[in-house]
Amino acid sequence: MTIKLSRSDSGKFRQLLQIDQHELVADARFDPESDSGPNPHDLYDAALAACKAITLLMYAEQARIPLEDVHITIDRDSSEERSGKYHLHVGLVLIGQLDPTQKDRLEKVAAKCPVHKLMTTVETTITTTCEAIQG
Incomplete structure (x- = not known):
């Protein structure tokens, strides 16, 4: 899978992201004039919410747990990001006729979604290649 980005x-800062047949927009959101889409931090945080919801729905279907829907809120505290701390608070609302055991199981499953693991336990290596083209 390749993600392609173009301005x-x-x-002024709006970027177009092409992911297979899907197109997303990212922007800087510094002021109302440059607020045409989520900023990169928003997309990062949103990936966690989407992954948790999809993981929960898939797991519940497979385990025959009567989960009808999932609502997730992500609240970000990036005030200490420059010193290496980035805090996300995830609020899960599980909709369905769930008993306490099922609710607890789903809460544990949410913590095991792939993006959660990437954000908390995996060492990510980024290799950048750079090419300058006369424009």
Whole structure:
């Protein structure tokens, strides 16, 4: 899978992201004029919410747990990001006729979604290649 990014014709910092057949927008969100989409931190945090929801729904279906829907809120505290601390608070709302054991199981499953693991336990290596083109 390759993600391709190009600068948008509209907006000073607006970027177009192409992921297979899907197109997303990212922007800097410094001011109302440059707020045409989520910023990169928003996309990072949103990946966690989406992964948790999908993981929970898939698990519940497979385990025959009567989970009807999942609502998730992510609250970010990035005030200490420059010193190496980035805190995300995840609020899970599980909708369905769940008994306490099922609720507890689903809460544990949510903590094991792949993006949660990437954010908390995996060492990520980034290799960048750079090419300059005369424009």
